[in-house]
Amino acid sequence: MPRRSSSLKGLSRRVFVHRLAFMGGGVILLGSACTDEKKPSSKAPEPAKPGSQGAPPTTSHLTFTNEEFAVLSAAVDRILPRDEDPGALDANVHGYIDAALQAQQLRKMKEDFTGGLHALDRRCGRMHKVGFAQATPEQQDDVLKVAFKEAPESSGEYKWYDLLVTLTMEGFLGDPSYGGNKNKAGWKLMGFDLVGKEAGEVSPDYDGKQHLDHLRCGSGKGC
Amino acid sequence: MALDPVDVVIIGSGAGGGPMAFELSKAGFKVVLLEKGPHYQQQEFVHDEILNSRRNFFMPLPWDEPHLFRPGGKSKSGDEHPFKHTNDGWTANCVGGGTVHMSGYFYRLKPIDFRLRTELGAVKGANVADWPITYEDLEPFYEKAEFELGVSGNAVPHPMREPRKKNYPLPPLREHPMAQEVEKACKSLGWHAIPTARGILSQEHQGRAPCTYCTLCGSYGCEHGAKASTGAALIPRALKTGNLDLRPRCMAKEVTVDEKGRAKSVIYFDPDGKEQEQAAKYIVVSCTAIESARLLLMSKSNRFPNGLGNDSGQLGKNLLFSSFGESRAHFKVSKQKERWPWLETSREPFINRSCQDFYWMPDDKFGFRKGGTLGFMWTHPNPIFAGAGLAKRGKEGVFGKALKERMREYRDSRIMQFEIYGEFLPTDGTYVMLSDKAPTKEGKVVTDKYGLPVAAVTVTRHPTDLKMSKFLVERGEEVLANLQPDKVERIGESGETTILQGGTCRMGKDPATSFLDADCKSHVVKNLYVVDGSFMPSIGGIPVTLTIAANSFRVASRMVERLKKEGK
Numbered sequence: 001m002p003r004r005s006s007s008l009k010g011l012s013r014r015v016f017v018h019r020l021a022f023m024g025g026g027v028i029l030l031g032s033a034c035t036d037e038k039k040p041s042s043k044a045p046e047p048a049k050p051g052s053q054g055a056p057p058t059t060s061h062l063t064f065t066n067e068e069f070a071v072l073s074a075a076v077d078r079i080l081p082r083d084e085d086p087g088a089l090d091a092n093v094h095g096y097i098d099a100a101l102q103a104q105q106l107r108k109m110k111e112d113f114t115g116g117l118h119a120l121d122r123r124c125g126r127m128h129k130v131g132f133a134q135a136t137p138e139q140q141d142d143v144l145k146v147a148f149k150e151a152p153e154s155s156g157e158y159k160w161y162d163l164l165v166t167l168t169m170e171g172f173l174g175d176p177s178y179g180g181n182k183n184k185a186g187w188k189l190m191g192f193d194l195v196g197k198e199a200g201e202v203s204p205d206y207d208g209k210q211h212l213d214h215l216r217c218g219s220g221k222g223c
Numbered sequence: 224m225a226l227d228p229v230d231v232v233i234i235g236s237g238a239g240g241g242p243m244a245f246e247l248s249k250a251g252f253k254v255v256l257l258e259k260g261p262h263y264q265q266q267e268f269v270h271d272e273i274l275n276s277r278r279n280f281f282m283p284l285p286w287d288e289p290h291l292f293r294p295g296g297k298s299k300s301g302d303e304h305p306f307k308h309t310n311d312g313w314t315a316n317c318v319g320g321g322t323v324h325m326s327g328y329f330y331r332l333k334p335i336d337f338r339l340r341t342e343l344g345a346v347k348g349a350n351v352a353d354w355p356i357t358y359e360d361l362e363p364f365y366e367k368a369e370f371e372l373g374v375s376g377n378a379v380p381h382p383m384r385e386p387r388k389k390n391y392p393l394p395p396l397r398e399h400p401m402a403q404e405v406e407k408a409c410k411s412l413g414w415h416a417i418p419t420a421r422g423i424l425s426q427e428h429q430g431r432a433p434c435t436y437c438t439l440c441g442s443y444g445c446e447h448g449a450k451a452s453t454g455a456a457l458i459p460r461a462l463k464t465g466n467l468d469l470r471p472r473c474m475a476k477e478v479t480v481d482e483k484g485r486a487k488s489v490i491y492f493d494p495d496g497k498e499q500e501q502a503a504k505y506i507v508v509s510c511t512a513i514e515s516a517r518l519l520l521m522s523k524s525n526r527f528p529n530g531l532g533n534d535s536g537q538l539g540k541n542l543l544f545s546s547f548g549e550s551r552a553h554f555k556v557s558k559q560k561e562r563w564p565w566l567e568t569s570r571e572p573f574i575n576r577s578c579q580d581f582y583w584m585p586d587d588k589f590g591f592r593k594g595g596t597l598g599f600m601w602t603h604p605n606p607i608f609a610g611a612g613l614a615k616r617g618k619e620g621v622f623g624k625a626l627k628e629r630m631r632e633y634r635d636s637r638i639m640q641f642e643i644y645g646e647f648l649p650t651d652g653t654y655v656m657l658s659d660k661a662p663t664k665e666g667k668v669v670t671d672k673y674g675l676p677v678a679a680v681t682v683t684r685h686p687t688d689l690k691m692s693k694f695l696v697e698r699g700e701e702v703l704a705n706l707q708p709d710k711v712e713r714i715g716e717s718g719e720t721t722i723l724q725g726g727t728c729r730m731g732k733d734p735a736t737s738f739l740d741a742d743c744k745s746h747v748v749k750n751l752y753v754v755d756g757s758f759m760p761s762i763g764g765i766p767v768t769l770t771i772a773a774n775s776f777r778v779a780s781r782m783v784e785r786l787k788k789e790g791k
């Protein structure tokens with residue numbers, strides 16, 4: 001058995017982005033529905049993943065195996081490639097996502113997201129006979145666009161793409177203390193470096209991760 | 224074993240619970256305030272979008288504490304629509320409730336809102352009702368709430384201006400030059416752009432520091448205490464009396480009754496997850512319209528098998544939100560700065576202009592009479608929020624180079640938006656029930672992390688509302704177009720703002736058609752009060768928080784009288 005059932009059936013907890021932009025608010029919550037309808041991605045046989053059978057997977061990352069991390073890196077690089085301005089890899093978006101999914105509150109999202117990486121890789125194999133990390137940028141864009149971005153709204157593929165974009169934005173535009181937005185590359189691109197100054201900058205020794213770790217939402221029942 | 228009885232237990236510490244805790248503890252009564260979320264200190268409010276806006280700092284996560292939402296009516300296949308899990312309908316989860324991270328747009332209702340049934344006559348398909356109180360009954364408490372919370376503004380004359388004895392306690396906040404342009408635009412259309420009052424201090428007030436004009440306000444807690452949250456303005460002062468026992472991270476699960484049918488105690492999970500029982504002479508529920516209905520529906524007994532005080536079956540009915548609509552005007556700075564140099568140079572966060580010319584229509588030529596308010600503001604500067612919005616989804620969605628182009632364009636833009644706060648007609652099809660009445664196809668009851676059934680919300684909009692919100696959006700777009708932006712983008716012309724809630728414990732004179740009396744006391748359970756937005760028979764055409772707070776001050780004054788009498 002692979003480490004995770006890597007079909008998007010594994011999106012048992014439908015992940016979606018929920019916007020709470022009323023009243024001058026600026027919130028997109030990371031949401032997930034626990035029992036909503038789910039769409040299996042395909043009945044195709046699952047190709048064995050290296051390292052996923054027999055020996056435990058090797059990894060030098062927090063959340064992902066080396067193979068998963070390679071797929072993730074290739075995917076975020078397509079969402080925000082480097083051009084005249086820095087891209088996702090320059091800002092360490094992949095490192096951010098690897099670390100962010102360690103948070104206790106996001107444990108379910110971690111399963112969903114990792115399942116989606118496997119589905120992406122498999123889909124690329126079916127469409128272009130090559131793993132996602134090894135595919136050309138054109139092939140990668142094709143898979144992301146056709147099979148995920150433009151999949152039906154109720155499908156697991158659509159929701160996973162949504163989550164990929166949202167996590168990429170967090171890693172590109174979030175507080176640098178979480179490991180992403182390196183050199184404030186994202187803020188500079190969006191002009192938030194200007195706003196941020198006036199907003200009263202966060203103190204240099206601030207570490208958002210520690211605050212997140214301390215979040216408990218009431219009654220000692222965990223989050 | 225129940226904890227020793229106190230005078231009053233209040234459940235929920237937000238716009239409704241805060242004023243109540245403040246007034247009762249000041250009057251010398253022993254008060255326990257139960258709040259399911261943590262008690263953040265001011266210095267914990269940091270400009271970190273991930274922490275504040277994207278995790279469970281302020282809002283519960285939908286897999287921990289879901290709400291179920293569905294549209295009313297039948298789907299094409301003839302079945303009821305399935306419920307979806309969502310965070311919709313939560314306002315907060317911390318001491319101070321939604322007032323901690325609100326934007327503080329503070330308006331008063333108009334006298335006409337209190338007699339909507341009389342003014343509109345019978346509306347087919349809607350349960351429009353007059354309030355059992357008038358604007359004049361609430362006016363002194365608006366004044367009190369504005370003073371105690373600290374509201375900045377300037378009450379200028381305009382056709383829809385509500386009567387008021389005094390101007391706002393604090394002068395208006397500094398504003399962006401765009402405010403003057405909005406005024407000119409409205410004037411040229413024959414309308415009135417009025418200053419929007421804010422629950423934000425423009426000057427020091429009662430020992431609290433004024434606003435520093437940072438740009439991150441709504442969705443953030445204020446690290447200076449300048450926002451009119453009950454957590455900054457009222458609860459610290461209530462704690463100083465020594466009469467308030469604030470218990471954060473305590474989740475109420477049931478209000479019990481004694482053999483005479485009076486409310487006896489509150490059962491709650493303490494911060495360690497242990498069940499506790501707190502007895503009290505009076506119990507005040509203020510958990511938001513949705514969550515108060517849920518708590519009372521969960522409070523079943525032999526005397527009240529359908530939920531506490533629910534002899535009429537009205538509990539959870541006539542849920543109200545605010546009608547939503549929004550459009551944006553994009554100004555390219557590089558192109559427009561010759562005309563308006565301040566587009567580039569000024570980062571003043573506030574525009575603070577509203578338009579209420581369509582609050583009440585003289586006739587129904589446009590398909591509605593009760594309208595609402597247009598509020599003008601900059602779009603929120605949260606960059607993750609903005610970036611995710613630019614990427615869009617589906618066929619409209621972009622990634623790669625195209626997305627980066629949009630991001631560079633965003634950097635060169637200033638974006639102003641308006642939102643509408645419109646009437647939301649109460650219908651039989653918009654209500655709260657418990658998830659145990661709505662099992663999934665597999666027969667499963669959705670529960671939260673405490674193992675309790677959750678609120679299941681059905682929303683059925685009255686067609687009049689949709690005509691109204693479209694009309695208001697079109698008027699707002701006329702104002703935007705008048706400013707000659709590079710682009711006007713419609714975000715929505717229908718839908719509902721679910722953080723603005725009312726109605727589930729409607730007040731009224733007749734116990735058969737309402738849950739609360741004019742004092743916000745249960746018609747049936749004589750020591751049970753509800754003081755969040757649940758009491759409202761109609762939502763008005765404004766954001767409701769100031770009204771919730773004012774009403775809580777009003778109810779508190781009635782309770783203080785009563786407690787003094789009954790205590791002796």
Ligand SMILES: Cc1cc2nc3c(=O)[nH]c(=O)nc-3n(C[C@H](O)[C@H](O)[C@H](O)COP(=O)(O)OP(=O)(O)OC[C@H]3O[C@@H](n4cnc5c(N)ncnc54)[C@H](O)[C@@H]3O)c2cc1C
Nearest residue numbers: 025235237238239259320321325326327328475755766768
């Ligand atoms: C981002 C944002 C911006 C907003 N901006 C504005 C604005 O500009 N103007 C405006 O008028 N309104 C605004 N609002 C809406 C405003 O927050 C609400 O109208 C207001 O807080 C509602 O008051 P309430 O007392 O009903 O609920 P709340 O203030 O939310 O208080 C309810 C409290 O009860 C607690 N609670 C719930 N259930 C239980 C339980 N079982 N046991 C113990 N505790 C419980 C909750 O944790 C919460 O703290 C905004 C809201 C948000 C989220």
